Amino acid sequence: MRILFITSNRIGDGVLSTGLLAGLMERYPGALFWVACGPLAAPLFRHAPGVERVIELRKEPYAGHWRKLLSATMFRRFEAVVDLRGSATAFLLWAKKRHVLRSNHTLHRVIHNASVAGFDPAPSPRVWPGxxxxxxxxxxxxxxxxxxxxxxxxxxxxxxxxxxxxxxxxxxxxxxxxxxxxxxxxxxxxxxxxxxxxxxxxxxxxxxxxxxxxxxxxxxxxxxxxxxxxxxxxxxxxxxxxxxxxxxxxxxxxxxxxxxxxxxxxxxxxxxxxxxxxxxxxxxxxxxxxxxxxxxxxxxxxxxxxxxxxxxxxxxxxxxx
CATH class of the missing domain: 3.40.50.2000 (Glycogen Phosphorylase B;)
Incomplete structure (x- = not known):
């Protein structure tokens, strides 16, 4: 069972997404996670339990970074795709479940992230330094x-x-x-x-x-x-x-x-x-x-x-x- 987790380019937003990732690990015990994020945030996930692959999304002209993500994932089957960047990627992949975050400027970011997959209360962010x-x-x-x-x-x-x-x-x-x-x-x-x-x-x-x-x-x-x-x-x-x-x-x-x-x-x-x-x-x-x-x-x-x-x-x- 694999889950694709698409999160931020920035360190802060990447950290704030780790609570949701940890909640998904508990929801899907034994699942393997692929994390797609910017290069600055990538170290946050390298030692996280269950993370099989970290895909660095370096921004490129004409959405080249999204095309590279698709090429790395389009021939895989995912139990779920969780997209905190609101892209169309989740709808272009084979997945049983799709959770795509939409903008909300009233909630704390941790609560907002958790809501995309129905977590209430929101799992707290955490670190996995190794x-x-x-x-x-x-x-x-x-x-x-x-x-x-x-x-x-x-x-x-x-x-x-x-x-x-x-x-x-x-x-x-x-x-x-x-x-x-x-x-x-x-x-x-x-x-x-x-x-x-x-x-x-x-x-x-x-x-x-x-x-x-x-x-x-x-x-x-x-x-x-x-x-x-x-x-x-x-x-x-x-x-x-x-x-x-x-x-x-x-x-x-x-x-x-x-x-x-x-x-x-x-x-x-x-x-x-x-x-x-x-x-x-x-x-x-x-x-x-x-x-x-x-x-x-x-x-x-x-x-x-x-x-x-x-x-x-x-x-x-x-x-x-």
């Missing part, structure tokens, strides 16, 4: 080491909280007498973003700094499984941290927190005094330009982080034990 990544993460973050993880980047500049604010927050959370006094700091970012996050790198002493910049997503996910707190912008890394079970605080500005909150019991979100609608009305909806989050103060993020630390203290202690 044994090798987890072994490496244990070397970086051995048992007993407290780590604050920071995700200072995002897909576009306007939804990035200023890096100097991140640097100040790190000092307030890890300095003497602070809630995470003396903690190591994990800095996660994409390839090519070292210059962007350099003020944060320089704010953390070498002996307490863990840099995961341009690293494999599975190592990042495995490391997130071991951190005490993650603070970061609305991004794929934020969703990855939440799926890994890290207490996750998402920072929001010109994007809708209601649809893209970090998902899970150990998560929270915070924004400045303006809704995303107000930001768009005042500053426009373009991707480029300066940060639209300068009015989200370090004080407010610090207070939200301390509250999340307090709320998750007992559950984190049990997991460590």
């Amino acid at each position: 044994a090798q990544a987890r072994a490496r993460a244990r070397e970086l973050i051995p048992e007993g080491r407290t780590v604050l993880a920071i995700g200072p980047s995002a897909a576009w500049p306007r939804k990035m909280w200023p890096v100097e604010y991140h640097a100040e927050l790190i000092g307030r959370l890890t300095g003497p007498g602070a809630p995470l006094a003396g903690a190591h700091v994990l800095i996660a970012a994409a390839p090519g973003e070292r210059d962007l996050v350099r003020p944060i790198i320089e704010a953390v002493p070498d002996e307490r700094r863990i840099e995961l910049i341009g690293e494999d997503l599975n190592l990042v996910a495995a490391s997130f499984e071991r951190v005490r707190l993650y603070v970061g912008n609305d991004s794929g890394l934020m969703h990855l941290a939440a799926a890994a079970g890290a207490p996750t605080l998402g920072l929001f500005g010109p994007t809708p927190d209601g649809r893209y909150d970090p998902w899970g019991e150990k998560t929270a979100q915070v924004r400045g005094p303006r809704s995303h609608e107000q930001i768009i009305a005042e500053e426009g909806s373009g991707f480029s330009g300066p940060s639209a989050m300068r009015d989200l103060t370090v004080d407010k993020v610090y207070e939200a982080a301390v509250a999340l630390l307090a709320r998750t203290a007992s559950s984190q202690a049990k997991e460590i034990a």
